[in-house]
Amino acid sequence: MTPGTARRWQIGPLTLTVDRLATEWRVVTHRAGDPLDTTVDDETLEVGTPLPEGAETVRIADDRAEALQLRPMLADLAIVSRPEAPFLIPPGRETTIFVGTPLWLQLIVDERPMLDVPIAAPRRTWFGDRESGQLAYSSRTFAATRIDELVPRPHRARSAVTLANKGADDLPLKRLLIPTGQLSLSVGDDGHLWTEDLNLVRSDGELAKLQLTPRASERSHEGATRVSPARFPEPRSALVRVFAPLLDA
Amino acid sequence: MDASTFPSWLQNTIALLSEPPLSTALRVGGISISTIVLASLANRRLRMRLLDAQQLMLLRRGVSSLIFGLGVVWVLKELGVGLGPLLGAAGVLSVAIGFAAQTSVSNIISGVFLIGERPFVVGDLIEVAGTRGFVVSVELLSIKLRTLDNLMVRIPNESMLKSNLFNYTHFPIRRVDVIVPIPHDADLARVEALLLDLAAEAPLALAEPEPLFIISEIAPSAINLQLSVWGLTADWLNLKNDLLKRIQVLFAAEGIVMPVPRVALSQLPVGPAAVDQP
Numbered sequence: 001m002t003p004g005t006a007r008r009w010q011i012g013p014l015t016l017t018v019d020r021l022a023t024e025w026r027v028v029t030h031r032a033g034d035p036l037d038t039t040v041d042d043e044t045l046e047v048g049t050p051l052p053e054g055a056e057t058v059r060i061a062d063d064r065a066e067a068l069q070l071r072p073m074l075a076d077l078a079i080v081s082r083p084e085a086p087f088l089i090p091p092g093r094e095t096t097i098f099v100g101t102p103l104w105l106q107l108i109v110d111e112r113p114m115l116d117v118p119i120a121a122p123r124r125t126w127f128g129d130r131e132s133g134q135l136a137y138s139s140r141t142f143a144a145t146r147i148d149e150l151v152p153r154p155h156r157a158r159s160a161v162t163l164a165n166k167g168a169d170d171l172p173l174k175r176l177l178i179p180t181g182q183l184s185l186s187v188g189d190d191g192h193l194w195t196e197d198l199n200l201v202r203s204d205g206e207l208a209k210l211q212l213t214p215r216a217s218e219r220s221h222e223g224a225t226r227v228s229p230a231r232f233p234e235p236r237s238a239l240v241r242v243f244a245p246l247l248d249a
Numbered sequence: 250m251d252a253s254t255f256p257s258w259l260q261n262t263i264a265l266l267s268e269p270p271l272s273t274a275l276r277v278g279g280i281s282i283s284t285i286v287l288a289s290l291a292n293r294r295l296r297m298r299l300l301d302a303q304q305l306m307l308l309r310r311g312v313s314s315l316i317f318g319l320g321v322v323w324v325l326k327e328l329g330v331g332l333g334p335l336l337g338a339a340g341v342l343s344v345a346i347g348f349a350a351q352t353s354v355s356n357i358i359s360g361v362f363l364i365g366e367r368p369f370v371v372g373d374l375i376e377v378a379g380t381r382g383f384v385v386s387v388e389l390l391s392i393k394l395r396t397l398d399n400l401m402v403r404i405p406n407e408s409m410l411k412s413n414l415f416n417y418t419h420f421p422i423r424r425v426d427v428i429v430p431i432p433h434d435a436d437l438a439r440v441e442a443l444l445l446d447l448a449a450e451a452p453l454a455l456a457e458p459e460p461l462f463i464i465s466e467i468a469p470s471a472i473n474l475q476l477s478v479w480g481l482t483a484d485w486l487n488l489k490n491d492l493l494k495r496i497q498v499l500f501a502a503e504g505i506v507m508p509v510p511r512v513a514l515s516q517l518p519v520g521p522a523a524v525d526q527p
Binding site for chain 1: 420421422449452453454455456457458479481
Protein backbone atom coordinates (compact mmCIF):
# COMPACT_ATOMS: atom_id res chain seq x y z
CA MET A 1 0.00 0.00 0.00
CA THR A 2 1.55 3.26 -1.09
CA PRO A 3 1.07 6.42 0.97
CA GLY A 4 -2.29 7.98 0.32
CA THR A 5 -4.14 4.68 -0.11
CA ALA A 6 -6.70 2.98 2.12
CA ARG A 7 -8.28 -0.39 2.12
CA ARG A 8 -11.14 -2.03 4.02
CA TRP A 9 -11.77 -5.69 4.76
CA GLN A 10 -14.82 -7.26 6.27
CA ILE A 11 -14.37 -10.71 7.78
CA GLY A 12 -17.41 -11.92 9.63
CA PRO A 13 -18.25 -9.37 12.33
CA LEU A 14 -14.97 -7.46 11.95
CA THR A 15 -14.49 -4.45 9.69
CA LEU A 16 -10.82 -3.58 9.35
CA THR A 17 -9.75 -0.36 7.67
CA VAL A 18 -6.11 0.44 7.02
CA ASP A 19 -5.00 3.92 5.91
CA ARG A 20 -1.46 4.21 4.62
CA LEU A 21 -0.34 7.79 5.26
CA ALA A 22 3.03 9.33 4.54
CA THR A 23 4.43 8.78 8.03
CA GLU A 24 2.09 6.29 9.66
CA TRP A 25 -0.28 3.40 9.36
CA ARG A 26 -3.73 4.03 10.75
CA VAL A 27 -5.61 0.83 11.61
CA VAL A 28 -9.30 1.07 12.47
CA THR A 29 -11.31 -1.87 13.79
CA HIS A 30 -15.03 -1.99 14.20
CA ARG A 31 -17.28 -4.85 15.26
CA ALA A 32 -21.00 -4.54 14.95
CA GLY A 33 -23.91 -6.73 14.23
CA ASP A 34 -24.12 -10.46 14.20
CA PRO A 35 -21.10 -12.29 15.62
CA LEU A 36 -22.11 -15.24 13.41
CA ASP A 37 -21.88 -13.15 10.22
CA THR A 38 -20.00 -15.04 7.49
CA THR A 39 -19.38 -12.13 5.08
CA VAL A 40 -15.90 -11.88 3.56
CA ASP A 41 -15.29 -8.77 1.48
CA ASP A 42 -12.72 -6.10 0.72
CA GLU A 43 -12.64 -2.75 -1.06
CA THR A 44 -10.39 0.19 -1.79
CA LEU A 45 -11.28 3.48 -0.13
CA GLU A 46 -10.31 7.10 0.04
CA VAL A 47 -7.95 7.96 2.87
CA GLY A 48 -9.80 9.61 5.74
CA THR A 49 -13.16 7.96 5.10
CA PRO A 50 -15.41 8.73 8.11
CA LEU A 51 -15.31 6.12 10.83
CA PRO A 52 -18.37 4.42 12.26
CA GLU A 53 -19.27 5.03 15.89
CA GLY A 54 -17.51 2.70 18.24
CA ALA A 55 -14.50 2.18 15.98
CA GLU A 56 -11.09 1.82 17.62
CA THR A 57 -8.01 3.33 16.04
CA VAL A 58 -4.37 2.37 16.41
CA ARG A 59 -1.65 4.49 14.82
CA ILE A 60 1.77 3.10 14.02
CA ALA A 61 4.65 5.35 13.04
CA ASP A 62 6.32 4.21 9.82
CA ASP A 63 7.52 6.18 6.83
CA ARG A 64 9.13 3.37 4.84
CA ALA A 65 7.19 0.13 4.49
CA GLU A 66 4.60 -0.46 1.80
CA ALA A 67 3.95 -4.19 1.85
CA LEU A 68 1.02 -5.18 4.07
CA GLN A 69 0.00 -8.77 4.71
CA LEU A 70 -2.95 -10.11 6.67
CA ARG A 71 -2.50 -13.49 8.27
CA PRO A 72 -4.98 -15.53 10.33
CA MET A 73 -3.72 -16.56 13.73
CA LEU A 74 -5.13 -18.46 16.64
CA ALA A 75 -5.98 -16.69 19.88
CA ASP A 76 -3.28 -15.28 22.12
CA LEU A 77 -4.81 -17.14 25.10
CA ALA A 78 -6.14 -20.66 25.43
CA ILE A 79 -9.78 -21.26 24.54
CA VAL A 80 -12.23 -22.89 26.93
CA SER A 81 -14.71 -24.56 24.67
CA ARG A 82 -18.04 -25.45 26.28
CA PRO A 83 -20.43 -27.83 24.55
CA GLU A 84 -23.90 -26.46 23.99
CA ALA A 85 -25.33 -29.61 25.58
CA PRO A 86 -23.72 -32.02 28.07
CA PHE A 87 -21.61 -34.68 26.39
CA LEU A 88 -20.84 -37.95 28.15
CA ILE A 89 -18.00 -40.38 27.32
CA PRO A 90 -18.45 -43.80 28.94
CA PRO A 91 -15.43 -45.58 30.43
CA GLY A 92 -13.27 -47.40 27.93
CA ARG A 93 -14.67 -45.39 25.01
CA GLU A 94 -13.02 -42.99 22.62
CA THR A 95 -14.60 -40.31 20.50
CA THR A 96 -13.53 -37.51 18.19
CA ILE A 97 -15.28 -34.18 18.29
CA PHE A 98 -14.79 -31.21 16.03
CA VAL A 99 -14.71 -27.78 17.58
CA GLY A 100 -14.36 -24.33 16.15
CA THR A 101 -12.01 -21.79 17.71
CA PRO A 102 -12.03 -18.04 17.08
CA LEU A 103 -9.39 -16.50 14.87
CA TRP A 104 -7.25 -13.43 15.19
CA LEU A 105 -5.97 -11.34 12.29
CA GLN A 106 -2.30 -10.43 12.29
CA LEU A 107 -1.17 -7.40 10.29
CA ILE A 108 2.35 -7.86 8.95
CA VAL A 109 4.32 -4.99 7.47
CA ASP A 110 7.49 -5.84 5.56
CA GLU A 111 7.44 -9.30 7.14
CA ARG A 112 7.29 -7.86 10.64
CA PRO A 113 4.13 -8.47 12.76
CA MET A 114 2.59 -5.10 13.56
CA LEU A 115 -0.74 -5.78 15.21
CA ASP A 116 -2.97 -8.64 16.38
CA VAL A 117 -6.72 -8.11 16.14
CA PRO A 118 -9.44 -10.56 17.22
CA ILE A 119 -12.05 -11.00 14.51
CA ALA A 120 -14.86 -11.56 17.00
CA ALA A 121 -14.19 -10.21 20.46
CA PRO A 122 -14.46 -13.27 22.71
CA ARG A 123 -15.37 -13.19 26.36
CA ARG A 124 -12.61 -13.71 28.85
CA THR A 125 -12.94 -16.51 31.31
CA TRP A 126 -11.00 -18.22 34.08
CA PHE A 127 -9.76 -21.76 33.78
CA GLY A 128 -8.89 -23.25 37.14
CA ASP A 129 -10.16 -22.69 40.63
CA ARG A 130 -10.61 -19.51 42.61
CA GLU A 131 -7.09 -19.65 44.00
CA SER A 132 -5.08 -20.41 40.87
CA GLY A 133 -5.59 -20.91 37.18
CA GLN A 134 -5.14 -19.10 33.92
CA LEU A 135 -6.92 -16.46 31.93
CA ALA A 136 -8.51 -17.82 28.76
CA TYR A 137 -11.23 -17.03 26.25
CA SER A 138 -14.66 -18.59 26.37
CA SER A 139 -16.25 -20.23 23.38
CA ARG A 140 -19.33 -22.36 22.77
CA THR A 141 -19.27 -25.41 20.59
CA PHE A 142 -21.75 -27.89 19.24
CA ALA A 143 -19.07 -30.60 19.72
CA ALA A 144 -19.88 -32.12 16.35
CA THR A 145 -18.92 -35.75 15.93
CA ARG A 146 -19.00 -35.53 12.11
CA ILE A 147 -17.19 -32.98 9.96
CA ASP A 148 -20.29 -32.21 7.93
CA GLU A 149 -22.03 -31.02 11.09
CA LEU A 150 -19.58 -28.13 11.36
CA VAL A 151 -21.01 -24.79 10.26
CA PRO A 152 -18.48 -23.10 7.98
CA ARG A 153 -17.43 -19.73 9.35
CA PRO A 154 -14.56 -17.69 7.93
CA HIS A 155 -13.48 -16.40 11.32
CA ARG A 156 -13.15 -19.73 13.06
CA ALA A 157 -10.58 -22.50 12.73
CA ARG A 158 -11.37 -26.17 13.16
CA SER A 159 -9.80 -28.65 15.53
CA ALA A 160 -10.31 -32.38 15.80
CA VAL A 161 -10.14 -33.48 19.43
CA THR A 162 -9.98 -37.18 20.22
CA LEU A 163 -10.99 -37.97 23.77
CA ALA A 164 -10.19 -41.38 25.22
CA ASN A 165 -11.70 -42.21 28.58
CA LYS A 166 -9.51 -44.85 30.22
CA GLY A 167 -10.88 -44.12 33.64
CA ALA A 168 -13.32 -46.25 35.59
CA ASP A 169 -16.24 -43.84 35.42
CA ASP A 170 -18.12 -41.70 32.91
CA LEU A 171 -16.43 -38.60 31.67
CA PRO A 172 -18.92 -35.72 31.39
CA LEU A 173 -17.44 -33.18 29.05
CA LYS A 174 -18.57 -29.77 30.22
CA ARG A 175 -15.64 -27.74 29.06
CA LEU A 176 -12.43 -28.37 27.17
CA LEU A 177 -9.26 -26.31 27.17
CA ILE A 178 -7.80 -25.84 23.70
CA PRO A 179 -4.12 -24.82 24.05
CA THR A 180 -4.18 -22.47 21.08
CA GLY A 181 -0.75 -21.08 21.91
CA GLN A 182 0.79 -24.43 20.96
CA LEU A 183 -1.21 -24.91 17.76
CA SER A 184 -0.46 -23.78 14.23
CA LEU A 185 -2.86 -23.14 11.37
CA SER A 186 -3.00 -24.86 8.01
CA VAL A 187 -5.36 -24.67 5.03
CA GLY A 188 -6.79 -28.03 4.09
CA ASP A 189 -7.99 -29.21 0.72
CA ASP A 190 -11.49 -28.39 1.89
CA GLY A 191 -10.43 -24.73 2.05
CA HIS A 192 -10.92 -24.48 5.79
CA LEU A 193 -8.37 -23.59 8.39
CA TRP A 194 -7.35 -26.51 10.62
CA THR A 195 -5.12 -26.86 13.65
CA GLU A 196 -3.19 -29.93 14.68
CA ASP A 197 -5.25 -32.82 16.00
CA LEU A 198 -5.51 -33.00 19.78
CA ASN A 199 -5.48 -36.37 21.47
CA LEU A 200 -6.47 -36.44 25.13
CA VAL A 201 -6.24 -39.64 27.13
CA ARG A 202 -7.87 -39.46 30.49
CA SER A 203 -6.99 -41.99 33.14
CA ASP A 204 -8.05 -41.95 36.77
CA GLY A 205 -6.54 -39.04 38.62
CA GLU A 206 -5.89 -35.43 37.77
CA LEU A 207 -3.46 -35.64 34.88
CA ALA A 208 -4.44 -36.32 31.29
CA LYS A 209 -1.97 -37.01 28.52
CA LEU A 210 -2.23 -34.48 25.73
CA GLN A 211 -0.67 -35.12 22.37
CA LEU A 212 -0.63 -32.90 19.34
CA THR A 213 -0.34 -34.52 15.94
CA PRO A 214 -0.42 -33.08 12.42
CA ARG A 215 -3.75 -33.35 10.69
CA ALA A 216 -4.52 -36.84 9.39
CA SER A 217 -4.56 -36.99 5.57
CA GLU A 218 -7.85 -38.89 5.49
CA ARG A 219 -9.57 -35.77 6.80
CA SER A 220 -9.05 -34.02 3.43
CA HIS A 221 -5.91 -32.41 4.69
CA GLU A 222 -3.26 -34.00 2.56
CA GLY A 223 -0.78 -31.48 1.31
CA ALA A 224 -1.98 -28.93 3.82
CA THR A 225 -0.44 -25.51 3.47
CA ARG A 226 0.92 -24.04 6.72
CA VAL A 227 -0.56 -20.57 7.15
CA SER A 228 0.73 -19.50 10.53
CA PRO A 229 2.99 -21.00 13.18
CA ALA A 230 2.19 -21.64 16.80
CA ARG A 231 2.62 -18.59 19.02
CA PHE A 232 4.40 -20.55 21.76
CA PRO A 233 5.67 -23.87 20.42
CA GLU A 234 5.83 -26.52 23.11
CA PRO A 235 6.69 -30.22 23.17
CA ARG A 236 4.21 -32.23 21.16
CA SER A 237 3.38 -34.46 24.08
CA ALA A 238 2.81 -33.31 27.61
CA LEU A 239 1.06 -34.20 30.79
CA VAL A 240 -1.55 -31.60 31.57
CA ARG A 241 -3.23 -31.07 34.86
CA VAL A 242 -6.86 -31.99 34.68
CA PHE A 243 -8.63 -29.67 37.00
CA ALA A 244 -12.33 -30.16 37.39
CA PRO A 245 -12.90 -27.55 34.65
CA LEU A 246 -10.65 -29.27 32.08
CA LEU A 247 -12.51 -32.51 31.58
CA ASP A 248 -15.23 -31.62 33.93
CA ALA A 249 -16.58 -34.20 36.27
CA MET B 250 63.19 -14.56 52.63
CA ASP B 251 65.68 -13.48 55.27
CA ALA B 252 64.69 -10.24 57.05
CA SER B 253 68.34 -9.38 57.55
CA THR B 254 68.57 -8.61 53.85
CA PHE B 255 65.95 -5.86 54.12
CA PRO B 256 67.02 -2.24 54.28
CA SER B 257 67.62 -1.04 57.83
CA TRP B 258 64.65 1.35 57.86
CA LEU B 259 62.36 -1.54 56.93
CA GLN B 260 63.85 -3.78 59.57
CA ASN B 261 63.29 -1.08 62.20
CA THR B 262 59.66 -0.61 61.08
CA ILE B 263 58.94 -4.32 61.26
CA ALA B 264 60.50 -4.53 64.71
CA LEU B 265 58.39 -1.62 65.91
CA LEU B 266 55.17 -3.08 64.53
CA SER B 267 55.86 -6.46 66.05
CA GLU B 268 55.98 -5.12 69.56
CA PRO B 269 52.82 -4.73 71.59
CA PRO B 270 50.73 -2.58 71.96
CA LEU B 271 51.14 -1.56 68.32
CA SER B 272 50.89 -5.11 67.05
CA THR B 273 47.74 -5.66 69.07
CA ALA B 274 46.25 -2.44 67.75
CA LEU B 275 47.07 -3.50 64.20
CA ARG B 276 45.46 -6.90 64.67
CA VAL B 277 42.37 -5.39 66.33
CA GLY B 278 42.10 -2.81 63.54
CA GLY B 279 42.46 -5.44 60.85
CA ILE B 280 39.87 -7.69 62.43
CA SER B 281 37.42 -4.80 62.90
CA ILE B 282 37.77 -3.60 59.34
CA SER B 283 37.42 -7.14 57.97
CA THR B 284 34.35 -7.73 60.13
CA ILE B 285 32.68 -4.54 58.97
CA VAL B 286 33.48 -5.23 55.32
CA LEU B 287 32.31 -8.85 55.47
CA ALA B 288 29.14 -7.99 57.36
CA SER B 289 28.39 -5.23 54.90
CA LEU B 290 28.99 -7.53 51.93
CA ALA B 291 26.73 -10.18 53.44
CA ASN B 292 24.00 -7.60 53.98
CA ARG B 293 24.14 -6.31 50.42
CA ARG B 294 25.31 -9.10 48.19
CA LEU B 295 23.85 -12.27 49.61
CA ARG B 296 21.41 -13.73 47.10
CA MET B 297 19.48 -16.94 47.10
CA ARG B 298 16.99 -17.56 44.36
CA LEU B 299 14.78 -19.74 46.49
CA LEU B 300 14.02 -16.97 48.95
CA ASP B 301 11.72 -14.03 48.49
CA ALA B 302 12.68 -10.45 49.39
CA GLN B 303 11.60 -10.67 53.03
CA GLN B 304 13.29 -13.98 53.72
CA LEU B 305 16.44 -12.78 52.01
CA MET B 306 16.45 -9.66 54.15
CA LEU B 307 16.18 -11.79 57.26
CA LEU B 308 19.02 -14.05 56.11
CA ARG B 309 21.25 -11.11 55.29
CA ARG B 310 20.63 -9.48 58.64
CA GLY B 311 21.25 -12.74 60.43
CA VAL B 312 24.51 -13.52 58.63
CA SER B 313 25.84 -10.00 59.01
CA SER B 314 24.92 -10.01 62.72
CA LEU B 315 26.71 -13.32 63.17
CA ILE B 316 29.84 -12.05 61.42
CA PHE B 317 29.72 -8.90 63.52
CA GLY B 318 29.30 -10.89 66.72
CA LEU B 319 32.23 -13.18 65.89
CA GLY B 320 34.34 -10.14 65.06
CA VAL B 321 33.55 -8.55 68.43
CA VAL B 322 34.46 -11.74 70.30
CA TRP B 323 37.74 -12.02 68.36
CA VAL B 324 38.64 -8.39 69.05
CA LEU B 325 37.92 -8.82 72.76
CA LYS B 326 40.10 -11.91 72.80
CA GLU B 327 42.94 -10.01 71.12
CA LEU B 328 42.59 -7.28 73.72
CA GLY B 329 42.84 -9.88 76.44
CA VAL B 330 39.34 -9.34 77.74
CA GLY B 331 37.97 -12.49 79.31
CA LEU B 332 34.61 -13.59 78.01
CA GLY B 333 33.60 -15.31 81.25
CA PRO B 334 33.02 -12.18 83.34
CA LEU B 335 31.37 -10.52 80.39
CA LEU B 336 28.90 -13.34 79.95
CA GLY B 337 28.18 -13.23 83.64
CA ALA B 338 27.45 -9.54 83.49
CA ALA B 339 25.40 -10.05 80.39
CA GLY B 340 23.26 -12.55 82.24
CA VAL B 341 22.34 -9.90 84.78
CA LEU B 342 21.88 -7.23 82.20
CA SER B 343 19.75 -9.42 80.01
CA VAL B 344 17.02 -9.50 82.60
CA ALA B 345 16.92 -5.70 82.72
CA ILE B 346 17.25 -5.42 78.96
CA GLY B 347 14.56 -8.03 78.49
CA PHE B 348 12.03 -5.98 80.39
CA ALA B 349 12.98 -2.80 78.57
CA ALA B 350 13.10 -4.36 75.13
CA GLN B 351 10.24 -6.81 75.32
CA THR B 352 8.19 -4.89 72.79
CA SER B 353 11.06 -4.77 70.33
CA VAL B 354 11.82 -8.43 70.86
CA SER B 355 8.15 -9.27 70.43
CA ASN B 356 8.11 -7.31 67.16
CA ILE B 357 11.21 -9.09 65.96
CA ILE B 358 9.79 -12.51 66.76
CA SER B 359 6.47 -11.54 65.18
CA GLY B 360 8.40 -10.38 62.12
CA VAL B 361 10.10 -13.75 61.81
CA PHE B 362 6.75 -15.52 62.01
CA LEU B 363 5.24 -13.18 59.45
CA ILE B 364 8.11 -13.71 57.04
CA GLY B 365 7.85 -17.45 57.45
CA GLU B 366 4.08 -17.54 57.10
CA ARG B 367 3.97 -15.11 54.17
CA PRO B 368 0.37 -13.89 54.37
CA PHE B 369 1.42 -11.12 51.99
CA VAL B 370 4.37 -9.98 49.91
CA VAL B 371 5.70 -6.56 48.99
CA GLY B 372 3.26 -4.96 46.57
CA ASP B 373 0.12 -6.59 47.95
CA LEU B 374 -2.86 -4.47 48.93
CA ILE B 375 -3.76 -5.36 52.49
CA GLU B 376 -5.95 -4.06 55.26
CA VAL B 377 -5.06 -4.50 58.91
CA ALA B 378 -6.65 -2.85 61.93
CA GLY B 379 -8.65 -0.56 59.68
CA THR B 380 -5.66 0.64 57.67
CA ARG B 381 -5.58 -0.22 54.00
CA GLY B 382 -2.53 0.19 51.81
CA PHE B 383 0.12 -1.36 49.59
CA VAL B 384 2.96 -3.17 51.34
CA VAL B 385 6.10 -1.14 50.73
CA SER B 386 8.54 -3.02 52.93
CA VAL B 387 8.65 -5.78 55.49
CA GLU B 388 11.22 -5.20 58.21
CA LEU B 389 12.13 -7.05 61.38
CA LEU B 390 10.25 -4.66 63.63
CA SER B 391 7.45 -3.39 61.43
CA ILE B 392 5.91 -3.25 58.02
CA LYS B 393 5.35 -0.11 56.04
CA LEU B 394 2.24 0.55 54.01
CA ARG B 395 1.50 3.18 51.42
CA THR B 396 -2.17 4.08 51.69
CA LEU B 397 -4.32 4.72 48.66
CA ASP B 398 -4.03 8.46 49.25
CA ASN B 399 -0.25 8.14 49.52
CA LEU B 400 0.34 8.24 53.24
CA MET B 401 3.09 6.14 54.79
CA VAL B 402 1.89 4.01 57.69
CA ARG B 403 4.18 2.00 59.95
CA ILE B 404 2.56 -0.97 61.63
CA PRO B 405 4.49 -2.93 64.30
CA ASN B 406 4.78 -6.61 63.50
CA GLU B 407 3.24 -7.54 66.84
CA SER B 408 0.06 -5.69 65.83
CA MET B 409 0.08 -7.48 62.48
CA LEU B 410 0.22 -10.86 64.14
CA LYS B 411 -2.60 -10.05 66.57
CA SER B 412 -4.99 -8.54 64.02
CA ASN B 413 -7.17 -9.89 61.28
CA LEU B 414 -5.47 -9.25 57.99
CA PHE B 415 -7.23 -8.84 54.66
CA ASN B 416 -5.13 -9.39 51.56
CA TYR B 417 -7.01 -7.98 48.56
CA THR B 418 -4.49 -9.07 45.96
CA HIS B 419 -3.51 -12.56 47.09
CA PHE B 420 -5.71 -14.45 44.64
CA PRO B 421 -5.76 -13.75 40.89
CA ILE B 422 -9.54 -13.30 40.57
CA ARG B 423 -12.00 -11.46 42.74
CA ARG B 424 -15.75 -11.02 42.84
CA VAL B 425 -17.53 -7.69 42.51
CA ASP B 426 -20.84 -7.53 44.38
CA VAL B 427 -23.22 -4.84 43.26
CA ILE B 428 -26.43 -4.17 45.21
CA VAL B 429 -29.26 -3.10 42.96
CA PRO B 430 -32.53 -1.95 44.54
CA ILE B 431 -35.70 -2.28 42.45
CA PRO B 432 -39.32 -1.38 43.20
CA HIS B 433 -41.59 -3.98 44.72
CA ASP B 434 -43.69 -4.13 41.57
CA ALA B 435 -40.75 -4.77 39.20
CA ASP B 436 -40.73 -7.93 37.09
CA LEU B 437 -38.03 -9.98 38.83
CA ALA B 438 -37.55 -12.46 36.00
CA ARG B 439 -37.10 -9.68 33.46
CA VAL B 440 -34.65 -7.79 35.67
CA GLU B 441 -32.69 -10.98 36.26
CA ALA B 442 -32.35 -11.58 32.53
CA LEU B 443 -31.35 -7.97 31.90
CA LEU B 444 -28.69 -7.98 34.60
CA LEU B 445 -27.17 -11.29 33.54
CA ASP B 446 -27.02 -10.11 29.92
CA LEU B 447 -25.37 -6.94 31.14
CA ALA B 448 -22.77 -8.99 33.01
CA ALA B 449 -22.10 -11.01 29.84
CA GLU B 450 -21.43 -7.85 27.85
CA ALA B 451 -19.09 -6.18 30.33
CA PRO B 452 -15.63 -6.59 28.79
CA LEU B 453 -13.85 -7.00 32.11
CA ALA B 454 -16.27 -9.61 33.42
CA LEU B 455 -15.22 -13.27 33.28
CA ALA B 456 -17.58 -15.84 31.76
CA GLU B 457 -16.52 -18.24 34.48
CA PRO B 458 -16.93 -18.35 37.39
CA GLU B 459 -20.40 -17.50 36.23
CA PRO B 460 -22.12 -14.31 37.36
CA LEU B 461 -24.65 -14.69 40.14
CA PHE B 462 -28.06 -13.11 40.55
CA ILE B 463 -29.24 -13.11 44.15
CA ILE B 464 -32.37 -11.72 45.69
CA SER B 465 -30.71 -10.28 48.72
CA GLU B 466 -33.57 -8.79 50.68
CA ILE B 467 -37.18 -7.71 50.48
CA ALA B 468 -36.93 -4.44 52.34
CA PRO B 469 -39.76 -2.05 53.27
CA SER B 470 -39.06 0.29 50.36
CA ALA B 471 -37.43 -1.96 47.76
CA ILE B 472 -36.31 -5.39 46.73
CA ASN B 473 -32.53 -5.47 47.00
CA LEU B 474 -30.82 -7.59 44.40
CA GLN B 475 -27.18 -8.59 44.31
CA LEU B 476 -25.34 -9.00 41.05
CA SER B 477 -22.01 -10.76 41.60
CA VAL B 478 -19.52 -10.78 38.77
CA TRP B 479 -16.01 -12.21 38.73
CA GLY B 480 -13.04 -10.42 37.23
CA LEU B 481 -9.29 -10.31 37.47
CA THR B 482 -8.14 -8.85 40.79
CA ALA B 483 -6.27 -6.11 38.93
CA ASP B 484 -9.52 -5.10 37.17
CA TRP B 485 -11.70 -5.08 40.29
CA LEU B 486 -12.28 -1.34 40.61
CA ASN B 487 -12.74 -0.74 36.88
CA LEU B 488 -15.15 -3.66 36.68
CA LYS B 489 -17.22 -2.35 39.56
CA ASN B 490 -17.43 1.14 38.07
CA ASP B 491 -18.28 -0.25 34.65
CA LEU B 492 -21.08 -2.43 36.03
CA LEU B 493 -22.65 0.43 37.95
CA LYS B 494 -22.54 2.72 34.92
CA ARG B 495 -24.08 0.06 32.72
CA ILE B 496 -26.81 -0.66 35.26
CA GLN B 497 -27.74 3.00 35.44
CA VAL B 498 -27.95 3.28 31.65
CA LEU B 499 -29.82 -0.01 31.37
CA PHE B 500 -32.46 0.88 33.96
CA ALA B 501 -33.02 4.27 32.38
CA ALA B 502 -33.48 2.64 28.96
CA GLU B 503 -35.81 -0.07 30.30
CA GLY B 504 -37.90 2.31 32.38
CA ILE B 505 -36.97 0.69 35.68
CA VAL B 506 -37.19 3.39 38.27
CA MET B 507 -34.97 3.27 41.33
CA PRO B 508 -37.15 2.97 44.42
CA VAL B 509 -37.27 5.76 46.95
CA PRO B 510 -37.82 5.26 50.69
CA ARG B 511 -41.50 5.09 51.48
CA VAL B 512 -43.14 6.15 54.72
CA ALA B 513 -46.80 5.53 55.49
CA LEU B 514 -48.54 8.41 57.27
CA SER B 515 -51.89 8.11 58.99
CA GLN B 516 -53.78 11.09 60.33
CA LEU B 517 -55.41 10.85 63.73
CA PRO B 518 -58.47 13.03 64.57
CA VAL B 519 -57.86 15.96 66.96
CA GLY B 520 -59.98 17.42 69.81
CA PRO B 521 -61.82 15.89 72.80
CA ALA B 522 -63.48 13.21 70.65
CA ALA B 523 -60.00 11.91 69.73
CA VAL B 524 -59.43 10.81 73.32
CA ASP B 525 -62.18 8.22 73.03
CA GLN B 526 -60.87 6.93 69.70
CA PRO B 527 -59.16 3.55 69.78
